[in-house]
Amino acid sequence: MRAVKDPRKRLLRVLDLLEANLGVPVWDGRKDALEVMVLTILSQNTTDPNALRGYQNLAAKLPAKRATGKDARKLPRDADGQIDKVALRLSNAADAVEPPDWVAVANLSQKELAEYIRAAGLPDSKSGAILALLHWVKDVTGKYSLDAAIEQLGLDASIQALSQLKGIGVKTISVTLIEATGADLCPVDTHVHRILNRLGIVSTGDNRDKTFTLLKPMLPLGRAYSLHHNLLTFGRTVCTAKSPRCGECFLRKLCPQVGVEATSRRSRAG
Ligand code: SF4
Structure with a gap:
């Protein structure tokens, strides 16, 4: 999957939709x-x-x-x-x-x-x-x-x-x-990496560190924490690794993978 022409624009749209649907996670203060x-x-x-x-x-x-x-x-x-x-x-x-x-x-x-x-x-x-x-x-x-x-x-x-x-x-x-x-960073775990690739915001194969490096300059100030936590929730509940629920996904209109995931699942099963 190739990255889209303007990945930052798509990222901002995704951020907005995640916050509109899942809320705005806020850092809850210093920890050890x-x-x-x-x-x-x-x-x-x-x-x-x-x-x-x-x-x-x-x-x-x-x-x-x-x-x-x-x-x-x-x-x-x-x-x-x-x-x-x-x-x-x-x-x-x-x-x-x-x-x-x-x-x-x-x-x-x-x-x-x-x-x-x-x-x-x-x-x-x-x-x-x-x-x-x-x-x-x-x-x-x-x-x-x-x-x-x-x-x-x-x-x-x-x-x-x-x-x-x-x-x-x-x-x-x-x-x-x-x-x-409370550093303004978006760590890239398996959910963040998978979803950003599916959405065409990056195209980094299985290289999570590369996703982190490409994502960093695209992030709007002060919103990395929200993006990270909403992508975790979204990856655990909607855009799961094996069976993404594309039919009920609020990002489906801008996702190049919609339908592709279901087709590849069907062919794996067949
Ligand atoms: S449409 Fe499917 S693959 Fe795309 S973000 Fe939503 S759940 Fe994930």
Whole structure:
């Protein structure tokens, strides 16, 4: 699929329609950057509820010495009282769930940490990334505070240094920065990447980092947070990976993929 001639114009139209139909998500304030980044690492290649389970298991095994008073009952729930998979944001989790004792986590072997976070999947690589992050933060600041590292190095140098750590890529960094600090960025996860390609705003195959790079200069000031969260909701409910609901989609009039997805689904089934 080729990108359209004026992708920014289409992006602005999509932004408007998403906000008209889904509302305007607003950043809900500063959070602990280390907590958000560990949650984001745990969410790689899995669902947010699975990431949350891994995080809660870790915090249950190695509870922080002093409770902060966070309350997991504040997490969004569905009608059955289960974690609401559509509404859940990792930032909700950072706000509602007690973190583990980071000193104790940093002293675990990779194998031990992998056992504690197994519920989030890919335990070997995620445990390596979390330990690399903790050791880097301690080296830079003398304590386990990613906020202090960002403040000390500045945003750009922090991004540069974090992206050198194994298992921590552009998406993980950008999610952490928008949720924890309110940076005006639109992280590109699987939903954002798929939908922008389907809509012809970018044409980037399976290269999510390229989508992030192309999208950045197109974004109108102050609206990246809204775009990111609305695309997440839209990708989970309407423009899903396997069976997009094109018939009831409010973007169908400007989507070059309308009909194509249904046809390719039918031919796969046949
Ligand atoms: S028309 Fe279909 S493919 Fe296009 S954005 Fe809507 S759900 Fe996605």
